Amino acid sequence: MRVNFTVNGRPQEADDVWEGESLLYVLRERLGLPGSKNACEQGECGSCTVRLDGVPVCSCLVAAGQAQGREVVTVEGLADFAKQRACGTGSCGGTSLDEAKRWEADGTDSQTGEGTELAPIQQAFIDAGAVQCGFCTPGLLVAADEMLERNPNPTDADIREALSGNLCRCTGYEKIMDAVRLAAARQSEGV
Amino acid sequence: MAANGAPTKITQGSQTKGGIGESTLRPDGTLKVTGEFAYSSDMWHEDMLWGQILRSTVAHAEIVSIDTGEALAMPGVYAVMTYDDLPTDVRNYGLEIQDTPVLAHGKVRHHGEPVAIVAADHPETARRAAAKIKVEYRELPVITDEASATAPDAILVHENRDDHHIGHVPHPNIVHRQPIVRGNADEAAKRADVIVKGEYYFGMQDQAFLGPESGLAVPAEDGGVDLYIATQWLHSDLRQIAPVLGLPEDKVRMTLSGVGGAFGGREDLSMQIHACLLALRTGKPVKIVYNRFESFFGHVHRHPAKLHYEHGATKDGKLTHMKCRIVLDGGAYASASPAVVGNASSLSVGPYVIDDVDIEAIALYSNNPPCGAMRGFGAVQACFAYEAQMDKLAKKLGMDPVEFRQLNAMEQGTIMPTGQPVDSPAPVAELLRRVKAMPMPPERQWESSEGADVRQLPGGLSNTTHGEGVVRGVGYAVGIKNVGFSEGFDDYSTAKVRMEVINGEPVATVHTAMAEVGQGGVTVHAQIARTELGVTQVTIHPADTQVGSAGSTSASRQTYVTGGAVKNACELVREKVLEIGRRKFGSYHPAWATAELLLEGGKVVTDGGEVLSDLVDVLGDEAVEVEEEWRHRPTEAFDLRTGQGNGHVQYSFAAHRAVVEVDTELGLVKVIELACAQDVGKALNPLSVIGQIQGGTIQGMGIAVMEEIVVDPRTAKVRNPSFTDYLLPTILDTPTIPVDVLELADEHAPYGLRGIGEAPTLSSTPAVLAAIRNATGLALDRTPVRPEHLTGTA
Known part of the structure; x- marks a missing residue:
C-alpha cells in the first residue's frame, strides 16, 4: 500500500508498504530516518518515541497505515x-x-x-x-x-x-x- | 609519574585546553542527539538482503532431520543455509574453547541455539521463510544444575572434550575448576569465637544493552567481505570469523559501527558469521538485526551462581578464616566461563584480610542458556555472598557492620589469597567511612501538603500505599574487582598517532581499534592526545581492523590499556617532533639541547615557559606517525591446585550505602538512595567517571530487586525473553546516586588511573539487600528479591 504523511514538516510518501509494517519500520527503512531506535519493538523501552499529531507514541506500536494524513515529528526534526x-x-x-x-x-x-x-x-x-x-x-x-x-x-x-x-x-x-x-x-x- | 596514594600531577600539556582531568564533552554527542549517529542496526545498502536465524525451540535434543525445501521455494528468499552448507572444516568458534557450532550439527544444547539461516529481500519474508524450515528433534534429558550435571548417568553436554581444562576437572560437565588454598582454614577455625555459614543464590542477569545485535556484511570483489558491526573487540571477532569463512584475516575487513551498549554481552560473536556466510553465498549485502526476543537468546548472560560460605571471627571482631564453594552455571557453551571461574575464586574473599582460606570455584556445562561476560565478571556473585556474611558476623558479634568491615579491611601491602601482594592504594576503610559520612536522605520524602506523592513510595503509580506499612532500612557494602585481563593473558593494545599541519594548525589523529560502546573512550583518547601533544585539534579515526588490536572493551581496561597505548604513542610522536625541532632550530637557541622541552598550546616550550618554536614551523609539511603496541605489567596463571600466582594487574574498589523503603505488607521495595564512594586513581574525565559509577550502580540495583532471566528447571527453556517480562529499572525505580570520588594514584598505571567501570556494579547489589534485611529483619539469601520473598508467600 501507499502511505502519505508529514514527517518533520515535509510531506512524505512511502510505497510498497506491507500492511504489517510499523511506523518505525517505514521511518527507518523506507524514509531514511533511522534516528528513532528499534530496541524492543514491543512498546516497552521508548527508544522509538516520536510525536504523532503532537502526542508521544512508541512508533513500533503504530501501524504505518495509521499515520496516513497525520503529522510525525522524529528526533531528526x-x-x-x-x-x-x-x-x-x-x-x-x-x-x-x-x-x-x-x-x-x-x-x-x-x-x-x-x-x-x-x-x-x-x-x-x-x-x-x-x-x-x-x-x-x-x-x-x-x-x-x-x-x-x-x-x-x-x-x-x-x-x-x-x-x-x-x-x-x-x-x-x-x-x-x-x-x-x-x-x-x-x-x-x-x- | 605520581607516587602511590598521592593525586597525579601533570606537567606536559597542563596548559593545553581540553586535556586530561577536564570534563570535556563527547565527540559523538551531536550525532547522538540528532539521530545521525550510525548504529549497527542503522546500516543500509542498495540491494541489501535481510538475514534471519532459525533457533531451536527445545533445550537439548538430537536433530533427526532438517527440511529447507519449502523455505527455499518462497518468493523473495535468496538463500537458506544449515550446518551442511558451511564452507570449511572450521565449524565451531569460541572465545577460549572453540565449542560453539556456527550452526547446530546433529544436536542442540540450549533453547534458542541457531539451526539455520535465511536471506530474503524483506525482513518479514525472511522470518516467515525461517518458520517454514522443518526441524525434527528427538528430545534428550536436560542438565540444569550441579546434581544433574555430575550424576553417575549424566549425559555429557560435550562429548570428546579435548580442551586444555579437561585434564584438571573432576567431571566432563565441569568447564573449569579453580581451587585456592592458603594457610590452614581448619586450624584457624579453632581460633574463631563465632562461625557463620550461608548458602546464597544469585540469579541469571541479562546485559540488556538497548542496541540489538546487528550488522551489515558486504561481499567484496576480491572475494572477501566488509563487515560493519557492533562488538566489544574487533580483532577477537576477526580471529573467530575468518577461519569459518575460509578467508585470510586481511580479506575480512571489519569496521566498528555505532554500539548501543555492551556490558559484556558483545564479547562473544552473535550474528557476525551468519551475516558473512549469507553475503558470500548470495553475493549481496546482508543485514541482520535481532529483535529483543532474539537478543535474549543471541548473547550470553551473567552466570547464575550457588555460593556456600563459612567465615569465622574472634570476639574482638577479627576474621579468622574463610571457606567457600562457588558453583557457576556456564550453560551449554564455555564462552568466558574459565576466566569467570578465575575471578570468582581469586576475589571470593573480598577486600578483606584473611590469611587462612579454602576456596573452590567451578563452572558447569548444562543445557541452560550459555553464560559468559557481564560487567563485574565473577566478582559480582562473590561480593553478594561475602557481604551478606559480613553483616551476619557483625550482627552475631554485636558490632556495627561498617566498623566490622573497616577492622578487617585490606590495605596496600595486604597479601591476596593467591599470594599476590596488593601494591597500590586500597582505601577500603576510607571508602566505607566516606560513604557512611554522606548526609542521609530525609525521612518520609513522599509526604507533602497535598498528601502522599505515590511516585516516591513503594508500588509507585500503582497507588498501593500512602505510607502504611512502609519501613525504612539502610545497608552497606564494599567490593573488589580486578582491572584488565588476568592469569597471564597477553593483554596489550595498539595505537597509531599522527601529527601534521592541516590548514595552518597542528592536528593529531588517533587511530585505534578500541570499541567505543558508550563508555567514553573516544573522549578520553582526544584528551590524552591534547595533553601529550599540546594541541587542541584531535581527530579520532573510526575503529577498524586496519590498525593493530586494542583488546576488549571489558574488564574496566580500555582507559588503562588503550589509553596507555595512546599515551605511549603520543610520547613517541612528541620525541620525534622534538628531534625534528632540534635538527631544524637547535643551532639558534641552546635551550633546544639543554632544557626539558614540552609541547603546549601548539608550541614547543621549555619547562620554564619560554617559547622556542611553533609546532607549525617544526613540522612544516612533514607528518610524524607512530603505531605501537603497549602492555601493562605481565600477570601469571593461577596454580591449578593451590591457586597461587600473581594473576591480576590492578584492583578497583567501590563502597555503597543503600537506603530503601519497603512496603512490608505487599513486599514492594523502593530504593530511595544509593550513595557510592569509589577510588578512581585519576579521573581523566570526571563527568564520564561519575556517569560510569552511576550506571554501574543501577545495574547492580537491577539484579537486587527485579532483573532475572527465569529458566524452567524441567525444560531448560527461557520463560521471560522480553522487556515485558524481564524487568529493567526505569527512571521511576531509580534513586538518587550521590558519588564521592577519591583519586589515589596507582604508580604502575598511566596517570595513576584505575579502571572504574565494574566496581560500582559489585557493591550496589549487596548494599540494597542489606538495606532490605535491615528494614524487614528477613534473612534473604537470594537475589533478586521479589515480593513473595518479603511476604513469606514464595
Missing part, C-alpha cells in the same frame, strides 16, 4: 520543531544575550553542539553528560521535549513520571535528570 515553537511564543530573534554569554569555543574536533542548531533539550543532554551509548537518547529527547512543553517547571517526580516509559541501560538516569533540569532552567531563564 526536533531542533526545527523546538525552534518553531520558540518562534510561536515570540522568541526567535537570533541569539539571546544569555546564550551569547554562555558561548564558549571548543576544539573543532569536538562535535559537541557548535556548528549545529540543536533543540535546548538536545544541547542539555550533551552538556550534562546524559549521553553514553546514546541508543535511548532519541526517544528520551522526544519525550522530555514534550514534557517540558506541557510542564516548563517540572519537579523531579514529574520528570521521572514523564520519562518512565523510556529505558536507559548506561546512565542510571541521574545525568538524564540533570539534563532535563538544565533544559528547564535554561528555558525559564532564557525566554
Whole structure:
C-alpha cells in the first residue's frame, strides 16, 4: 500500500508498504530516518518515541497505515520543531544575550553542539553528560521535549513520571535528570 | 609519574585546553542527539538482503532431520543455509574453547541455539521463510544444575572434550575448576569465637544493552567481505570469523559501527558469521538485526551462581578464616566461563584480610542458556555472598557492620589469597567511612501538603500505599574487582598517532581499534592526545581492523590499556617532533639541547615557559606517525591446585550505602538512595567517571530487586525473553546516586588511573539487600528479591 504523511514538516510518501509494517519500520527503512531506535519493538523501552499529531507514541506500536494524513515529528526534526515553537511564543530573534554569554569555543574536533542548531533539550543532554551509548537518547529527547512543553517547571517526580516509559541501560538516569533540569532552567531563564 | 596514594600531577600539556582531568564533552554527542549517529542496526545498502536465524525451540535434543525445501521455494528468499552448507572444516568458534557450532550439527544444547539461516529481500519474508524450515528433534534429558550435571548417568553436554581444562576437572560437565588454598582454614577455625555459614543464590542477569545485535556484511570483489558491526573487540571477532569463512584475516575487513551498549554481552560473536556466510553465498549485502526476543537468546548472560560460605571471627571482631564453594552455571557453551571461574575464586574473599582460606570455584556445562561476560565478571556473585556474611558476623558479634568491615579491611601491602601482594592504594576503610559520612536522605520524602506523592513510595503509580506499612532500612557494602585481563593473558593494545599541519594548525589523529560502546573512550583518547601533544585539534579515526588490536572493551581496561597505548604513542610522536625541532632550530637557541622541552598550546616550550618554536614551523609539511603496541605489567596463571600466582594487574574498589523503603505488607521495595564512594586513581574525565559509577550502580540495583532471566528447571527453556517480562529499572525505580570520588594514584598505571567501570556494579547489589534485611529483619539469601520473598508467600 501507499502511505502519505508529514514527517518533520515535509510531506512524505512511502510505497510498497506491507500492511504489517510499523511506523518505525517505514521511518527507518523506507524514509531514511533511522534516528528513532528499534530496541524492543514491543512498546516497552521508548527508544522509538516520536510525536504523532503532537502526542508521544512508541512508533513500533503504530501501524504505518495509521499515520496516513497525520503529522510525525522524529528526533531528526526536533531542533526545527523546538525552534518553531520558540518562534510561536515570540522568541526567535537570533541569539539571546544569555546564550551569547554562555558561548564558549571548543576544539573543532569536538562535535559537541557548535556548528549545529540543536533543540535546548538536545544541547542539555550533551552538556550534562546524559549521553553514553546514546541508543535511548532519541526517544528520551522526544519525550522530555514534550514534557517540558506541557510542564516548563517540572519537579523531579514529574520528570521521572514523564520519562518512565523510556529505558536507559548506561546512565542510571541521574545525568538524564540533570539534563532535563538544565533544559528547564535554561528555558525559564532564557525566554 | 605520581607516587602511590598521592593525586597525579601533570606537567606536559597542563596548559593545553581540553586535556586530561577536564570534563570535556563527547565527540559523538551531536550525532547522538540528532539521530545521525550510525548504529549497527542503522546500516543500509542498495540491494541489501535481510538475514534471519532459525533457533531451536527445545533445550537439548538430537536433530533427526532438517527440511529447507519449502523455505527455499518462497518468493523473495535468496538463500537458506544449515550446518551442511558451511564452507570449511572450521565449524565451531569460541572465545577460549572453540565449542560453539556456527550452526547446530546433529544436536542442540540450549533453547534458542541457531539451526539455520535465511536471506530474503524483506525482513518479514525472511522470518516467515525461517518458520517454514522443518526441524525434527528427538528430545534428550536436560542438565540444569550441579546434581544433574555430575550424576553417575549424566549425559555429557560435550562429548570428546579435548580442551586444555579437561585434564584438571573432576567431571566432563565441569568447564573449569579453580581451587585456592592458603594457610590452614581448619586450624584457624579453632581460633574463631563465632562461625557463620550461608548458602546464597544469585540469579541469571541479562546485559540488556538497548542496541540489538546487528550488522551489515558486504561481499567484496576480491572475494572477501566488509563487515560493519557492533562488538566489544574487533580483532577477537576477526580471529573467530575468518577461519569459518575460509578467508585470510586481511580479506575480512571489519569496521566498528555505532554500539548501543555492551556490558559484556558483545564479547562473544552473535550474528557476525551468519551475516558473512549469507553475503558470500548470495553475493549481496546482508543485514541482520535481532529483535529483543532474539537478543535474549543471541548473547550470553551473567552466570547464575550457588555460593556456600563459612567465615569465622574472634570476639574482638577479627576474621579468622574463610571457606567457600562457588558453583557457576556456564550453560551449554564455555564462552568466558574459565576466566569467570578465575575471578570468582581469586576475589571470593573480598577486600578483606584473611590469611587462612579454602576456596573452590567451578563452572558447569548444562543445557541452560550459555553464560559468559557481564560487567563485574565473577566478582559480582562473590561480593553478594561475602557481604551478606559480613553483616551476619557483625550482627552475631554485636558490632556495627561498617566498623566490622573497616577492622578487617585490606590495605596496600595486604597479601591476596593467591599470594599476590596488593601494591597500590586500597582505601577500603576510607571508602566505607566516606560513604557512611554522606548526609542521609530525609525521612518520609513522599509526604507533602497535598498528601502522599505515590511516585516516591513503594508500588509507585500503582497507588498501593500512602505510607502504611512502609519501613525504612539502610545497608552497606564494599567490593573488589580486578582491572584488565588476568592469569597471564597477553593483554596489550595498539595505537597509531599522527601529527601534521592541516590548514595552518597542528592536528593529531588517533587511530585505534578500541570499541567505543558508550563508555567514553573516544573522549578520553582526544584528551590524552591534547595533553601529550599540546594541541587542541584531535581527530579520532573510526575503529577498524586496519590498525593493530586494542583488546576488549571489558574488564574496566580500555582507559588503562588503550589509553596507555595512546599515551605511549603520543610520547613517541612528541620525541620525534622534538628531534625534528632540534635538527631544524637547535643551532639558534641552546635551550633546544639543554632544557626539558614540552609541547603546549601548539608550541614547543621549555619547562620554564619560554617559547622556542611553533609546532607549525617544526613540522612544516612533514607528518610524524607512530603505531605501537603497549602492555601493562605481565600477570601469571593461577596454580591449578593451590591457586597461587600473581594473576591480576590492578584492583578497583567501590563502597555503597543503600537506603530503601519497603512496603512490608505487599513486599514492594523502593530504593530511595544509593550513595557510592569509589577510588578512581585519576579521573581523566570526571563527568564520564561519575556517569560510569552511576550506571554501574543501577545495574547492580537491577539484579537486587527485579532483573532475572527465569529458566524452567524441567525444560531448560527461557520463560521471560522480553522487556515485558524481564524487568529493567526505569527512571521511576531509580534513586538518587550521590558519588564521592577519591583519586589515589596507582604508580604502575598511566596517570595513576584505575579502571572504574565494574566496581560500582559489585557493591550496589549487596548494599540494597542489606538495606532490605535491615528494614524487614528477613534473612534473604537470594537475589533478586521479589515480593513473595518479603511476604513469606514464595
